[in-house]
Amino acid sequence: MKVFMYLWVAFCLCTSAFSQDLIYKVKEKLTEKQSRRLASVMNKFEKVDKPRRFKKRHHKASRFAKKLRLKKREFRKTTSVKSQIETLKQTGLFDYIEEDTIEHEIAFQVNDPHADRQWHHSNIETLGAWDFTQGSASVVVAVCDSGVDANHEDLQGVVLPGYNFVDDNSDSSPSTNHGTQVAGLIAAQTNRSGGHGIAPLSKILPLRITNDGNTFLSTIVECIEYAADNGAKVINVSFTGINSNAVQAAGEYAKSKGALLVYAAGNQGRDRGSWPDHQDVLAVGATTEKERRSSFSNYGHFIDIVAPGSNIYTTSPNNRYSSVSGTSFSAPIVSGAAALIYALNTQADPSEVEKFLIQGTRRVGDEFSFGAGLLNINESVRLAFESWQTPPPSQDEPTPNEPTPMTPSLYVEDISLTVFYSWSRARTEANILIKDNLGEAVVGAEVKVDIDGEEVIAITDSNGIAFFQTEQKSRNHRFIYQVLNVSAPGYQYQPDDNLETNANIRARRRFWFF
The missing domain is CATH 2.60.40.10 (Immunoglobulins)
Structure with a gap:
């Protein structure tokens, strides 16, 4: 039997109300003896309703978020979360176990809101790529973030109906500026209002995962799965958590559904050489206008590509604009580039799209800090166009402002x-x-x-x-x-x-x- 399920486990550290959630994955092929042992381990837990979301079941129940709680009779045996994790690892029944940590938006505001207006377009040659395509309404980019201002003058007609993972409803309006800033870099319109995105003809699927800039790692994983199941071709996450094994598993699932997961590298400015280099997550670092690593951008072998991330001019809620810095804004620039490549071939394999992004880069430094190099959209889109030459016949585009339908x-x-x-x-x-x-x-x-x-x-x-x-x-x-x-x-x-x-x-x- 194939076992592919992510579960939440509430480990009570004592008999008080405090508990710690974990995410783990059961090994896929268990022997009969291992299955019996797993049943014995799981007998220490009880099923509970998930308290934070999905009460109304607006979408398919997530395989990543089934929740269990340690039974009261086991409290006295519990010493610490760390020891419980180690005990479960030693059973050999799990691929991995990790804490369901709280993750954060990764962005800085710049004092001058009009500084260096969209210098990044010339740096990565956006306009050259537009000779091939400006995107397509059949290419949906999911933004797992704080919601998006669909009424912004540069985003009108771009934003699809979304989902709110925090409140279990369809309210995907912005709770912070962050999500609207990310969305504008991907698909702001070329209407001379204030700036334009990388792929202005693409659509944004706003998925709200936070009300205050913080969220659980498990919510991010659920958002990625939801986006993949609802027709997104590109999934952008500009939060911390890229080093998580659960994020890699979600990226693998997204690829199996035809979607590419693009994830910000983080803003601690630290050597992250110990972090895993996830094969199914495109990790994006940040650069300055002078093509140097942004001081805040994390670096290490896990970095796949870099893109502009310092003093980036973009949309903000209520028809405002602002200059911001962070790998949070490097990631959506790469997501927009991926959307342009998908527009040439909506049936493209995500690995192929990633290949063109990597092949088109320009070397600006060592791989440890810059990955394959600096994004060059013109070169990446050109390579894709020449590889496919005549794009395959496109399938019927979805009804405007409606998510791609799912097969019952x-x-x-x-x-x-x-x-x-x-x-x-x-x-x-x-x-x-x-x-x-x-x-x-x-x-x-x-x-x-x-x-x-x-x-x-x-x-x-x-x-x-x-x-x-x-x-x-x-x-x-x-x-x-x-x-x-x-x-x-x-x-x-x-x-x-x-x-x-x-x-x-x-x-x-x-x-x-x-």
């Missing part, structure tokens, strides 16, 4: 087992919840399940639940349920999206005293 699909949301005892025997009942890719319960779906080696079929009711029950067995019998298939007219079953596929429970022997 089915997945297993939950398997709930209950044991019923009758003197020396026991039986089980199971409720299996089926949902679609919008997070809605599916009525009338046929669910085929293997129960102790016997195939059984049931139909979901008005609540999307298929009911199963077993015959009585002797006590101490282990009842094993495995979902084999789910089908319904007009839907496609996606077993890789299942939050649960297998479940088992043992009917324990009990001793009675009279």
Whole structure:
């Protein structure tokens, strides 16, 4: 069985209300013995409702955010988060385990709002790239940030309906200036209002992950997944957290959906030589107008490419403009360049788009500080154009101001087992919840399940639940349920999206005293 699931685990450091969340990934191929051991480990936890978001299930439940909490009886055994992580690592059941840290926007405001107006365009040769393309409405760039001002004079008609991960609603209006500043660098219009983006004909999908500039790492990971599932070709993250293994896994997932993840390198100005060089995350450092590394830009082997990031002029909420600095603004410049390349071929593989970005760079220093080099949009777009020559026929563009539609699909949301005892025997009942890719319960779906080696079929009711029950067995019998298939007219079953596929429970022997 392929296990590909990210879970939140609340480790209580003591018997008080304080807890620490973790993100981990279970190894994909476990032996039967390892599966039993995993079940034993997970028995120390209990399922709880996710308190911060997704209460209304506006979209498919995230495989990255299933939450468990250490049971009260285990509190006294808990020493520290670090020791719990090490204990779980030693089981050999997990690819990685890490804390769900709080991440931050990475930007600085510059005093003079009109300084060096958009010098970056000449530095990276934006106008030369426009001889080939200015973008396409079929190319959606997701901005995982603080929301975007869709009414800004330079962003009108560019911003699609978005999503708010903090408040579980569609309010993607700006909570800070940061998201609007990022979006303007990608797709501000060429209307002579104040500045223009790299790919002004592309669309912005605003995904709000913060109300105050801070957010959980898990929220960033969920945002990346949501963007990939909702048709984004480029996903921009201008927050800290690039060194996370969960971010790499989310980037890998995005690539599998045809999207390129572009991530800011961070503003601590430190040697990050110990950070992993994630293969599925395009890490972007910052440079000055003189093509030197910006003093605040992190550096190390993980850097893939650099782009202008000091004194960058861009949009701000309420029809304002400002000059800002940070790798937060280098990343969207690269995201805009990626959007131009996708506009030449909307079916391009993300790795191919990244290849053209890297090949088009100009060497300005050593790889440790500058990666492959400084972004040159003109050269990257030219290379892509010449490689593809005549772009392949484009598919129908999505309706303006609407996200790219998703193919209706089915997945297993939950398997709930209950044991019923009758003197020396026991039986089980199971409720299996089926949902679609919008997070809605599916009525009338046929669910085929293997129960102790016997195939059984049931139909979901008005609540999307298929009911199963077993015959009585002797006590101490282990009842094993495995979902084999789910089908319904007009839907496609996606077993890789299942939050649960297998479940088992043992009917324990009990001793009675009279």
